[in-house]
Amino acid sequence: MLPHLHDLHKLYGPVVRVRPNMLHFSKRAAYMDIYKMGTTLTKDPWFYNCFNLPESSFGFLDPRKHRERKEILNPFFHRKAILKLEHVLQETVDHLVDRLGSTPDVPIDCYYAFRAAAMDVITSYFFGQTLGCLDTPGFTHELLVSVSTLIKSFWISKWFPIIGIVLSRLPEWVVVKMDPRLRITFDMRDMLARQIDNFMSNPAAASSNEKHQRPSRNSLLNESQLLVQAGSDTIGIASYVGLFHALNTPRVYRALRAELDAALPDKEQSYTLRQLEELPYLTAYIKEALRVAQGIVSPLPRIAQRDMIIGGYPVPKGTSVAMAAPFVHNDPDIFESPEEFRPERWLTPESAELENSIVAFSRGARQCLGINLAWAEMYLIFGNVFRRLDFEMHNTSIEDFSHTKDFFSPVLRGRHLHALVRPRKE
Ligand code: HEM
Numbered sequence: 225m226l227p228h229l230h231d232l233h234k235l236y237g238p239v240v241r242v243r244p245n246m247l248h249f250s251k252r253a254a255y256m257d258i259y260k261m262g263t264t265l266t267k268d269p270w271f272y273n274c275f276n277l278p279e280s281s282f283g284f285l286d287p288r289k290h291r292e293r294k295e296i297l298n299p300f301f302h303r304k305a306i307l308k309l310e311h312v313l314q315e316t317v318d319h320l321v322d323r324l325g326s327t328p329d330v331p332i333d334c335y336y337a338f339r340a341a342a343m344d345v346i347t348s349y350f351f352g353q354t355l356g357c358l359d360t361p362g363f364t365h366e367l368l369v370s371v372s373t374l375i376k377s378f379w380i381s382k383w384f385p386i387i388g389i390v391l392s393r394l395p396e397w398v399v400v401k402m403d404p405r406l407r408i409t410f411d412m413r414d415m416l417a418r419q420i421d422n423f424m425s426n427p428a429a430a431s432s433n434e435k436h437q438r439p440s441r442n443s444l445l446n447e448s449q450l451l452v453q454a455g456s457d458t459i460g461i462a463s464y465v466g467l468f469h470a471l472n473t474p475r476v477y478r479a480l481r482a483e484l485d486a487a488l489p490d491k492e493q494s495y496t497l498r499q500l501e502e503l504p505y506l507t508a509y510i511k512e513a514l515r516v517a518q519g520i521v522s523p524l525p526r527i528a529q530r531d532m533i534i535g536g537y538p539v540p541k542g543t544s545v546a547m548a549a550p551f552v553h554n555d556p557d558i559f560e561s562p563e564e565f566r567p568e569r570w571l572t573p574e575s576a577e578l579e580n581s582i583v584a585f586s587r588g589a590r591q592c593l594g595i596n597l598a599w600a601e602m603y604l605i606f607g608n609v610f611r612r613l614d615f616e617m618h619n620t621s622i623e624d625f626s627h628t629k630d631f632f633s634p635v636l637r638g639r640h641l642h643a644l645v646r647p648r649k650e
Pocket residue numbers: 281282283294346450451452454455456458459462518519520524584585586589590591592593594595597598
């Protein structure tokens with residue numbers, strides 16, 4: 225879909241009609257108009273209903289309901305809250321490092337390893353327990369395998385919503401009979417439901433937030449499922465793509481390790497998030513990883529609630545408008561040689577300008593709620609794995625990372641990155 229969109233823009237210019245009532249744009253000015261703060265544009269039900277999470281922060285279409293939910297969730301995503309639970313993140317990252325370094329002669333499938341870490345972080349951060357993804361041999365926990373398979377059917381519910389609706393209404397046993405790999409997604413939902421029921425049976429919980437009514441059980445379940453999905457897949461892919469580019473670009477790998485070694489002389493010691501945040505090359509590297517990994521690759525459609533101008537073009541009320549993040553991240557007018565992985569671009573005096581063009585988390589009122597948490601995770605993951613482990617890429621090349629498919633999340637068409645990983649000596 226993405227290459228096709230590119231071709232269409234080449235042929236027809238910066239605005240293309242991609243559905244009878246939907247326009248796709250290709251220039252940054254349009255992106256900023258669609259996704260800016262304070263806009264009256266709302267999420268397009270055609271696209272967002274196919275996630276079947278209508279009562280979650282992500283799924284609410286009504287801006288008032290969305291605002292209310294954000295007010296309830298915000299405290300859990302503030303920097304203060306993250307610093308308070310930094311030890312939870314650090315424990316999971318330590319576990320990742322131990323597990324990666326424990327089989328020095330066996331190539332590790334880094335795709336699953338980093339997804340396992342992301343899943344264990346998010347479940348321990350929000351629910352105080354994990355499914356043990358990092359402890360699974362080869363990191364191929366059945367939930368991760370199932371999600372990686374399920375994600376590829378995203379286009380079915382996007383383009384044939386009726387199929388998604390029918391599937392979501394089938395009894396659990398029928399779905400499991402059709403595809404036994406889905407059993408684990410129901411187990412996950414049941415684990416979350418048990419936690420919610422425990423929470424709701426506590427009378428103190430009813431009055432925990434004076435300003436807002438407590439969300440219904442179904443809404444809490446939608447929200448929990450969303451947090452697990454949104455917080456694991458995204459981090460998994462961003463850290464995996466970032467790792468590949470560090471290993472594939474020796475200059476970057478050396479520079480990262482040199483900075484970390486100088487700043488963190490004792491590799492056995494844990495370093496705090498604040499210490500890692502002060503490292504300029506590591507910070508630039510994470511920005512570049514976010515740019516290249518793209519975040520969410522699908523165009524995220526919004527409905528114009530009145531006649532408006534987008535990217536200089538008049539758009540009538542009721543039109544669905546969108547622009548996919550890769551059109552900003554790969555624009556050579558913004559990022560010189562965008563196909564190159566170059567953390568150094570973030571270290572020049574002009575790089576402050578580029579900050580406005582990193583849209584991995586989207587922008588405006590519906591931008592990612594987990595930005596602070598995502599940054600914290602990436603600092604801790606990259607800071608620790610590069611300081612404490614040696615990586616040697618195995619049987620993987622740039623070809624494996626050259627074709628991204630749009631399944632909402634980016635899915636790379638090539639082989640998974642494998643690497644030999646050993647604890648560092650010094
Ligand atoms: C590198 C990591 C991440 C990336 C690139 C990312 C990207 C995004 C993007 C692009 C959106 C907007 C989606 C849309 O408008 O349809 C979004 C929304 C959201 N993300 Fe993230 N995300 C990341 C990590 C996280 C984490 C760790 C969490 C924590 C659970 C999280 C929670 C959410 C939530 C709750 C929303 C819905 C926000 C709303 O509509 O108000 N994300 N994310």
